[in-house]
Amino acid sequence: xGKKLLLKDDHIAGIQSYDVYRKxxxxxxxxxxxxxxxxxxxxxxxxxxxxxxxxxxGFPTGMKWSFLAKPPGIARYLVCxxxxxEPGTFKDRYLMERIPHLLIEGMITxxxxxxxxxxxxxxxxxxxxVARILEKAIDEAYANGWLGKNILGSEYSLDLxxxxxxxxxxxxxxxxxxxxxxxxxxxPRIKPPFPAVAGLYxxxxxxxxxxxxxxxVPIVNDGGDEYAKIGIGKSxxxxxxxxxxxxxxxxxxxxxxGVPVEExxxxxxxxxxxxxxxxxxxxxxxxxxxxxxxxDLILKTAKGEPRLMSYESLADGGFATGTMLGSxxxxxxxxxxxxxxxxxxxxxxxxxxxCGQCSxxxxxxxxxxxxxxxxxxxxxxxxxxDLLWDIQGKIEGKTICPLGDAAAWPVAAAIRHFRSEFEEYxxxxxxxxxxxxxxxxxxxxxx
Amino acid sequence: MKDIRFSEExxxxxQRMMKRYxxxxxxxxxxxxxxxxxxxxxxxxSPEVMNYVASVMNIQSIEVYEVAxxxxxxxLKPVGKCxxxxxxTSSCWLLGAEDVIRHLEKKLNIKVGETSSDGMFTLKSVExxxxxxxxxxxxxxxxxYENLNLEKVDALVSRLKSEGKRKTYxxxxxxxxx
Ligand SMILES: Cc1cc2nc3c(=O)[nH]c(=O)nc-3n(C[C@H](O)[C@H](O)[C@H](O)COP(=O)(O)O)c2cc1C
Ligand code: FES
Numbered sequence: 001x002g003k004k005l006l007l008k009d010d011h012i013a014g015i016q017s018y019d020v021y022r023k024x025x026x027x028x029x030x031x032x033x034x035x036x037x038x039x040x041x042x043x044x045x046x047x048x049x050x051x052x053x054x055x056x057x058g059f060p061t062g063m064k065w066s067f068l069a070k071p072p073g074i075a076r077y078l079v080c081x082x083x084x085x086e087p088g089t090f091k092d093r094y095l096m097e098r099i100p101h102l103l104i105e106g107m108i109t110x111x112x113x114x115x116x117x118x119x120x121x122x123x124x125x126x127x128x129x130v131a132r133i134l135e136k137a138i139d140e141a142y143a144n145g146w147l148g149k150n151i152l153g154s155e156y157s158l159d160l161x162x163x164x165x166x167x168x169x170x171x172x173x174x175x176x177x178x179x180x181x182x183x184x185x186x187x188p189r190i191k192p193p194f195p196a197v198a199g200l201y202x203x204x205x206x207x208x209x210x211x212x213x214x215x216x217v218p219i220v221n222d223g224g225d226e227y228a229k230i231g232i233g234k235s236x237x238x239x240x241x242x243x244x245x246x247x248x249x250x251x252x253x254x255x256x257x258g259v260p261v262e263e264x265x266x267x268x269x270x271x272x273x274x275x276x277x278x279x280x281x282x283x284x285x286x287x288x289x290x291x292x293x294x295x296d297l298i299l300k301t302a303k304g305e306p307r308l309m310s311y312e313s314l315a316d317g318g319f320a321t322g323t324m325l326g327s328x329x330x331x332x333x334x335x336x337x338x339x340x341x342x343x344x345x346x347x348x349x350x351x352x353x354x355c356g357q358c359s360x361x362x363x364x365x366x367x368x369x370x371x372x373x374x375x376x377x378x379x380x381x382x383x384x385x386d387l388l389w390d391i392q393g394k395i396e397g398k399t400i401c402p403l404g405d406a407a408a409w410p411v412a413a414a415i416r417h418f419r420s421e422f423e424e425y426x427x428x429x430x431x432x433x434x435x436x437x438x439x440x441x442x443x444x445x446x447x
Numbered sequence: 448m449k450d451i452r453f454s455e456e457x458x459x460x461x462q463r464m465m466k467r468y469x470x471x472x473x474x475x476x477x478x479x480x481x482x483x484x485x486x487x488x489x490x491x492x493s494p495e496v497m498n499y500v501a502s503v504m505n506i507q508s509i510e511v512y513e514v515a516x517x518x519x520x521x522x523l524k525p526v527g528k529c530x531x532x533x534x535x536t537s538s539c540w541l542l543g544a545e546d547v548i549r550h551l552e553k554k555l556n557i558k559v560g561e562t563s564s565d566g567m568f569t570l571k572s573v574e575x576x577x578x579x580x581x582x583x584x585x586x587x588x589x590x591x592y593e594n595l596n597l598e599k600v601d602a603l604v605s606r607l608k609s610e611g612k613r614k615t616y617x618x619x620x621x622x623x624x625x
Pocket of ligand 1: 052053054059061082083084085086169170173174175209210212401406
C-alpha cells in the first residue's frame with residue numbers, strides 16, 4: 001500500500017542521467033524481456049497486470065497490444081503519445097523531465113513486445129526543452145547498447161526518435177497524432193480502420209500514453225500479477241494524478257488506485273486541503289473534458305458511498321451523478337469560483353482547438369462560447385440555458401473524434417449541477433460584477 | 448530582402464531529420480524543420496521561407512502552407528524578439544492568469560496579439576501548457592516561467608529587455624531547478 005512504482009526514484013539526485021538511473025536498477029526490464037522472455041510472454045504479463053491506458057480513455061493495454069495486426073513483411077510501429085494538452089494535466093511532463101530514462105526503457109521493452117523496429121515519441125511542441133532531455137537520454141541509451149542493432153546481442157533491433165509537434169490539442173487524439181507525425185494537419189481519421197490495423201504510414205501501430213509505457217517497466221520487472229495486487233477491482237496499479245487549482249499542495253502524486261477522494265483532497269500527503277481556509281465547491285477530476293462535480297458528489301456517490309480515485313468509483317452513477325478518471329487532471333475549485341465563467345473558459349478552449357472537420361464541433365463549440373459570453377456580459381436570457389443544453393446534445397456522439405464529446409460534457413455537467421448559478425446571472429446581471437472570478441495575484445501573495 | 452538559406456549547421460540537421468523516417472516518408476520531418484526555419488528566419492514563417500522549406504524537402508509549397516497554418520506555434524506574421532505566451536486556461540485562470548495578462552498589456556502598452564513599438568515583445572494568450580500545478584505560468588521561447596506573481600513578471604520583462612536577444616523554442620533552455 002502506497003508503494004511508488006513510477007516515481008520511486010524521483011528523489012534520487014541525478015536520476016536524469018544514465019549512470020545514476022542504471023545504478024538504481026534501470027533497464028532491467030529490457031534485459032529481462034529481451035534475454036529471457038518471448039514477445040508473447042511480455043504481452044501476457046501486461047494483460048495480467050490489468051493496466052489500462054493512462055491517456056484518458058482507460059482501454060486495457062494488454063488487449064490493445066494483442067489486437068495489433070502482424071502481417072508478414074510489414075513494419076509495425078509503437079508511438080508514444082506525449083502530446084499532453086488536456087487542461088489540468090501535467091504528469092507526463094513531470095515524468096519525462098525528471099526520469100526520462102524510465103520512458104526510454106518502457107519504449108524499448110514495449111517495442112520489443114510488439115515487434116516494432118522503429119518507434120516514435122510524439123511530444124507537444126511547447127515541450128521543446130523536454131524533447132531535448134529525451135533526446136539526450138536516447139543518445140545515452142544508444143551509447144550503452146540499449147538501442148540500435150542487435151540489442152544485448154539478440155536478434156532484436158530498435159531505433160527510437162523524438163518527434164516534435166507544434167501546438168494543437170487535437171494532436172493528442174491518436175489518429176490526429178499519426179497524421180501530424182506524417183507531416184500533415186492534425187485532422188483525426190475516421191475509424192475503422194483502427195491504428196492497430198492501419199496506423200502510421202498505413203502500417204499496424206500501437207499508440208500509448210507516456211505513463212502507460214512507463215508502467216510496463218515495473219510490470220515486466222515484478223510480473224503482471226504483482227502489479228495487479230495494487231489498486232481496486234479493475235483499476236489496478238498506481239496512477240499519476242496532476243493536482244491543481246485552489247489547493248494547498250498542487251503537484252503530481254502517484255497514488256494507488258482506490259484512494260478515497262476525500263483523503264486525496266484533504267490529506268497532507270496529497271493536496272493538503274483548500275487554500276486560504278476556503279470552502280470547497282467543485283472538482284473536475286480527470287482533465288477539462290470530464291463532467292464537473294459539486295463537492296458533495298465528488299466526495300460521496302449518489303448512493304452515499306465514499307467516492308474513490310478509481311475508474312469505476314469516479315464513474316459511479318453515470319454522468320447523472322458521476323464523472324471519469326480521464327487523464328487524472330484533478331482541478332479543485334473553491335467557493336469563490338464562478339462555474340459559469342470557468343465553463344466559458346473551457347468552452348473557449350474547445351472552440352480554439354476544434355480542428356474544424358466536423359460541423360457540429362466546429363460551429364457548436366463557437367456558439368456555446370458566444371452564448372456563455374453573452375450570459376457573462378449580462379445579456380443572457382433563460383432560454384439560453386436550454387439552447388446551450390440543446391447544442392451540446394447535438395455535438396455529443398456526432399463527430400469523427402471524441403473532441404466533440406469532450407466539448408459537450410463540461411457544458412452538460414455545469415448545467416446539470418449548477419443550473420441555479422446560470423439562472424442567477426441571467427435574472428440578476430449585477431451579481432456577475434460581484435463575483436470574484438479569480439484570485440487577484442497581489443492577494444495571493446499574502447494568502 | 449536577405450537570402451533565405453539555412454546555415455550549414457541547420458542544413459545538416461535538416462538532412463539528418465529527413466532520414467528518421469522510412470524511405471519515401473521524409474515529409475514527416477516537416478514540422479520539426481519548420482521549427483528550425485522559424486527560429487532561423489526571425490521568428491516567423493513568411494511565404495518565402497515556406498517556399499524555401501518546400502524546395503529543400505522536395506514537396507509542394509501548399510503542403511507546407513496547410514501545415515504551417517494549422518499549428519499555433521507557427522507564426523505567419525512577424526513577431527517581436529520575445530513572444531510572451533501566457534497560459535489562459537483552467538488552472539492558470541483560476542489562479543490569476545487574467546491578472547498576468549492585464550498587467551503585461553499595461554506594462555508593454557499593447558493588447559494581446561500585438562507587438563510593442565520597439566519590436567521587442569509580442570504578447571499572446573495560449574491554451575494550457577501542461578504546467579497547471581505551478582499556475583499561473585507563461586512561456587518565452589524554450590523556457591517556462593512558473594508560479595508567477597506580478598513582481599516576477601516585472602523582473603522577467605526587465606531582464607529580457609536588457610538582454611535584447613531573440614528567443615525561440617529551439618533555444619537551449621535556461622537551467623531549471625527540479
Ligand atoms: C481530443 C483528444 C485529445 C487527447 N489528448 C491526449 C493526450 O494529450 N495524451 C494522451 O496520451 N492521450 C490523449 N488522448 C487519447 C488518445 O486518443 C489515445 O486514446 C491514447 O493516447 C491511448 O493511449 P493509452 O491507451 O495508453 O491511454 C486524446 C484524445 C482526444 C479525443
Ligand atoms: S492551465 Fe495553465 S498550464 Fe495548464
